[in-house]
Amino acid sequence: MSASFSRRDLLRTTTGALALGSAAGWHASAQADEKRREKLVEPDFKVKHGRIRQSVMGWCFNPLPAVELAKHCREIGIVGIEGIGADHYPAVRKLGLKISLVGSHGFAKGPFNRDNHEFCLAKLRTGIDLAVENECENVITFTGMREQGISDEQGAKNCLDLWKQVIGYAEEKKVNLCLEHLNSRDGSHPMKGHPGYFGDDVDFCVDLIKQVDSPRMKLLFDIYHVQIMNGDVIRRLRQYKDVISHIHTAGNPGRCELDDKQEINYPAVMQAIIDIDFRGFVAQEFIPTWPDKIEALRHAAKVCDV
């Protein structure tokens, strides 16, 4: 047997063994994950306490049609839905769900740049009208991204100018504008984080909200984003209770299920939300990784039903 032949032979054998080994490793970890999930889920769970008014963010469950998602929500006891096309509002409302939040201009093209003001204003006004029509109290707004050539000071002023232009209309219609704080740290996935987002410090967002000086200018407290950027979630919930009008969830890291692989103690956070007498919606906004996305939603509903 030549030396080169035996080397090739050895290489083939080793590669084969490694491939087999890693396939076996993957299989073992998939099995372990399945066992973990089996322990976590309660297949027939339905919301019992309802002290947290739970909602769900539709985009996380794409491509599941909104009405299908709404039917699962109704069955689980989740009472609100958001992040779905407005054309689905009548059908999901007919199923008994509330629209918990109406969209507007999105996080990328925001008031940080004055060139976006006309666009944002139109989207916010349309959002407010849609909210009134659908008995929803909240319309989302964002700061938008930092941009070269616009200082933070100027960007903050631009945001305030835009919100001050529209807040009178929100007051008249009795709708809240909720500013969402987002994390700018996770750049691994377009929806796990938003590098470059201006409003990435929740304390600063609250400062902006206070400068608008209206009872209708509020904060969307996204527990996942706050955990990443500022932390100290329960203390901040208490500190900002008067300006919070909507809440989002997700496990960190990874914007995943609210399971035992992530770091936020959701039952304690939910208890804190009850303790501050928060009456709005807490929407599940995690990106499911479990094979059965509805099982993941049911599990999250259980974790939050304290």
Ligand SMILES: O=C(O)C(=O)CO
């Ligand atoms: O990333 C989020 O939480 C958003 O809502 C962006 O739309």
